[in-house]
Amino acid sequence: MTPQHRVRLPDGEFSTDPDVIAAHRLDRSGWLPKGLPAGVAFAASVADVQALLRHAQSAATPVVVRGAGTGLSGGAAATDGSIVLDLSRMNRIREISAEDQLAVAEPGVITADLDRAAAARGLRYAPDPASAAISTIGGNIATNAGGLRCAKYGVTRDSVLGLDVVLADGEMISTGRRTVKGVAGYDLTSLFVGSEGTLGVVVAATLKLRPLPAATATLAAYFDDITSAAAAVTAITAAGLQPAVAELLDSATLAAIEEAFGPAVNETSSGGAGAIAGAFLLVQTDGSAAEAEAEQIYQVLLRHATSVSRADGAAEAERLLEVRRRALPALERRGRVLIEDVAVPRTRLAEAVAEIQEISRTFAVPVFTMAHAADGNLHPIIVVDRDRELDQDVWAAADAIFTMALRLGGTLTGEHGIGVLKRRWLVDELGERNLALQRQLRSVFDPGGILNPGKAV
Template structure:
């Protein structure tokens, strides 16, 4: 909070109120603690300084924080693992950071009902591993699944590597427990396969980015664990040729579990970070996975399609070999973060427009002089054009300490120009400015262009209905 003596006094009073509302050890205003929790993975650094960090151990803690925030007019930023890529969990000046990562229990795994009941801090991969121990699986698979939380996945309606076959997070959420801005606890949805009673409030909360309430529990759909998976890695002379190969695969009628595409610059960055030699095999890498009882037959058909246009194809049927191939995809973002400050864009276009979008991104990079590395969930038309600003503008300093705070206004003009052109390309091709990362703080300037005035106004009125005083995630989302 700012504003001289009066602001300092208000901040001190608010801090004392949160300290008294929470059990001992669950509130901190220590500088190092605040610094460790104030940012997410987006690279966005809001100006100013958050008030403190509230560590929720249960639902009562979340309710106490929101009641205190409402009474004091203090903004609240909800945080899980901080893996968000749109600035949604980067806390603004004077905000309370509500950390729900300690609410990390899997409360139920029901084999007969094929559901899990979990708290928001459960790690995505941990839930999938627990489900597989009883013959089930949790299908959503964001690239950050080893560290991202279920609550964060729900907040952004996270996608991931297996979306083409299993859908985004929303398709796996049956019901939610949510604390509203005034501290009221509500439950939505169900645990049955079917259910149409009332409006779909569960679907409304999924992807709302913490602007309508705080998710404190989730009932999630599980699916049978695939009995078999086969992974193929195909190398191409160009990104366009790889896109054409994906189109040919889809034309066969096979619904692959995964089709991940990395362009040449990204492959070279992965090689530099891992000591690999993938770039020697081609200028673009396509990873395709089939699963289920027909995995081998489907992989045979996919491989037959790939053998013509691809320079080389590698096949892995055992988990260890498949994990080695997929490691390149999961290493892509960390490898680019080694080069410089990354801004991860997240557009989606109709699959028929994927090649045009990829070609346009290459043209934008050449026209603006901005380095753009492209990754794609190719089977569902979701592209991640990743802008790397430069090595001297890293998120962290070379000594491991935080670099200077940087607001959106300090992002170079040519980078904003490239982003403008990327998002306009998505809209021109009938797509969206975000397929899975959310609007957060970094994409608000483009949201109106996609929604239109009437739609945008309606959604803002909905937000005001749930949060009349605007304490939840101000400056984020709508």
Template sequence: MSDETAIAGTSGESIKERTVGRGEATQPPAIEGIFLEKLAAGLGAGQVTDDEETLSVYSVDQGPLLERHLPLAVVWAESVEDVQHIVRSCAAHQVPIVPRGAGTGVSGGAHATQGCIVLSLERMNRILDLNPDDETAVVEPGVINADLNAAAAEHGLMYAPDPASYKMSTIGGNVATNAGGLRCAKYGVTRDSVLALDVVMADGSLMHTGHQTFKGVAGYDLTALLVGSEGTLGIVVGVTVRLKYLPREVHTIAAFYQDFRRAAAGVLAVGRARVQPAIMELLDNGTLVQLDEMHGGDLQTRGKSLLLIQTDGFGAAAEADVVRQVLAEGGATVTTEVSAEAEMLVEMRRNSRGVEVDDEFRVGEDIAVPRSRLVDFVAELEAMAARFRVMLKVVAHAGDGNLHPTFWMERVDPATDAAALERLNAALDESIRVGLEMGGTITGEHGVGQYKLRWLGLEQPEPVRELQRRIKDLFDPQGILNPGKAI
């Protein structure tokens, strides 16, 4: 039978309906082979692979793994036309597409799903335009956040969103999850810096949303809708971002406290002084202990918690003076002058989740609460860690109430100590419930992905979720774009 006959004979059939996982096809693998041949035919050499080791590496991001599926193939797009060809090929065969940047996500948004291909956008890594007068840049989705910042710095500009993974994460991935970062206290999250998007839709067509200008209210804001949609509505292939002025002066303050809740109260005290720091980061004792172990320091001997504050701009020195006074009055031991150590601590904070990967024994969360409830929520986290007999460490973008508590325990054998894992999951569930009761959200910047779907119904009532499902159906009627994620 010719290829043409084979393709015609499978018209309307879905590979995803015939495949449980790689090697588990319920019908002959020839159908998969035909699809992969057609997919590869429209691409260059080295852009498609079904190598087992590569499939395994690209099948997961850094989020907790609920179940593992190996994709049919990993496909690297190198142009907009490549993405259109890939999407059209998948649409014709109803093959799910899981888009991927650098794989630094921590909610399972880039985990492979049953019968999918993984579409990597990492090779689309060009800065297409950087206009210093308009203070904008146009980039492909695979551009690394730090690389855009380096290019912008040459013109006295910066791209403000700076997630902790900024040295590795891509702008496309930042857009997918509406990533925040350390500077979001002053400069906002990714959505606040995205002006326009180029998006390949589920049928392979190309759509442009947004505008080059800072203002624009014509029609519904589709750009804002797509930012944070985790690849479920379209594949972002171009991003127009607004740049900010690179501060000429920066002052960094380190304030050590003997009590974590008092440190959290220091955040509110700075707000009441009507100072707007660029960075306000809060680290608890568990985090200080881990940093000392990693870097050979003595942070834990100087306090039980650390508040890092950075002011920037022409008024940085004056604002820093006010901050130091306010924090000292609240009982902190505060650096009294421009401190190289404080600058170093900010860099250490960017990597304060440590080298561990979240798994069933260690899960970091991404809860945000109103800033006025920060002290209350910290107290509740400490109490529930004690109640459920699990370990806790907390880092927080305290300026906007976004906390990253990590509950963990020493590795146990789930076959012999299932109760220990139940305690860990009970602590997680409790932290979510309490955060929501305080007016918070289950995710401030990491996205829902796959892992947090179990809690989404607690935050969003059914009418809201049904409306989102209808929007998903409108954008992606076949349901092939990152299925099982975000909503």
């Protein structure tokens, strides 16, 4: 970027330092874009975002919005010649209202920090992605992130009441409201949630908070194989029970966690000391009836699992939750990861798990499977050597996984977004006419095509 095109920000900073650019080039997806971004804009205010977008539009320069860079589909990876708009410095929690049970937060707020701040007022921010300790509210909104508690509380969209958004021409609009109900006009708030930075830049969000649960109860179940564990989850749903958390890990993922972090859950598995369970299922209930619901789920699990145990107190429950959160970091230590995010109807979960195992064998590609099991959201993760290209067998395995999900009545992505990695399959899910309408809609908000080009739709 030549000096005359350097962007001046009222409150922030613009950098063309090669080290800064290199640090902002990739997200967590494993996708390697060609070329390098031209610079990084560190926005500290709404005025900075507006100035950057006005410059980008006049210069026809692509803009890639970035929070913490924890995206898993390539949506935040920077394309050649683009400007990265880093929102991590816009990290204020502007308001927490215990009376209205809402918060107003800037996009750079870390998800877990908002949850802790809400907890100090007797409330909780329900969305709980496994990356909550490092991901940002803006990134969660961009991908409509789910998380561990989504079985009961839904995904990010279910907790967003309103947004302040800077459009591609630099103008800011506000969508939604602070009230619980409201149906005036089209629901632009929901449209922006999950749009992956292609329609505008979220600079503030009004978010729904919920009361902290009166109690929680946590169960750990072990199985001979992941298919049995998936069948157990289906049985829980069939019994009319709704846990807040139901997280599933296969034996390969458990082995990776143990290799990276030491023994975690397997000291209590039926195989004895040092044995790796065929699958591990973590279930948590919450609310005033938590213990009663947990007992009912316990009885269901006994019919499927090799062993079931109750967590002894909050510390033990948190340790088990931490096992789940460590799954992806453990796999990232093994090599380059290609993270899939398919979802299927809950009644087809066991079938999907069995097919993923067969796909792994057929293409001789290692696939590690974890899941937000209670809502059918599977994360089959392909791990390859860091210096290995994503060759024909890898893409064939990915194609087979996506095709399987759609055939079972599911979707390409439950919470990570389309980004770059899944774009080639999007028409298979949406159809030609649907996809064309979505691209027309995108052009209404961004006629110059500067916002995250080549991503999502």
